[in-house]
Amino acid sequence: MAGAAGGFVTRAFEAMLKECAANRGKFAALQQSIQSCLDSIKGATAEGAVITEALASAGRVLEGPQAELVLQPLRLAVETKHVKLVEPALDCLHKLIAYDHLEGDPGLEGGKNSPLFTDILNMVCGCVDNTSSDRYNHIKLR
Numbered sequence: 001m002a003g004a005a006g007g008f009v010t011r012a013f014e015a016m017l018k019e020c021a022a023n024r025g026k027f028a029a030l031q032q033s034i035q036s037c038l039d040s041i042k043g044a045t046a047e048g049a050v051i052t053e054a055l056a057s058a059g060r061v062l063e064g065p066q067a068e069l070v071l072q073p074l075r076l077a078v079e080t081k082h083v084k085l086v087e088p089a090l091d092c093l094h095k096l097i098a099y100d101h102l103e104g105d106p107g108l109e110g111g112k113n114s115p116l117f118t119d120i121l122n123m124v125c126g127c128v129d130n131t132s133s134d135r136y137n138h139i140k141l142r
């Protein structure tokens with residue numbers, strides 16, 4: 001992937017793929033989603049080129065299908081509630097927002113990307129497993 005700013009996505013996805021492989025098919029949908037995104041990014045597809053170009057420098061925004069292609073593996077990773085998948089997913093999501101690759105405001109009705117950011121907010125809030133003891137009821141955010 002071109003540029004250091006976008007390398008965090010491939011590093012996070014590759015770490016998640018490694019964890020999926022270690023769990024022998026337990027996270028097949030996540031593994032497939034990650035591989036699809038990585039293939040698009042590393043391949044010569046038009047969608048991958050748009051993602052690579054956007055992630056090449058901070059402030060370049062991912063929108064529409066490109067944002068969804070990158071967010072779907074993160075969404076699936078968070079839904080597993082498996083800490084070794086959730087941590088890199090949240091870290092990647094944080095960087096996508098911090099580097100302004102995603103923009104919007106979930107608090108403004110009709111605001112730009114409002115549904116996207118509402119989905120992200122719900123995803124992050126839903127990553128906590130309330131059925132376990134308080135000792136394991138949090139995930140360290142970096």
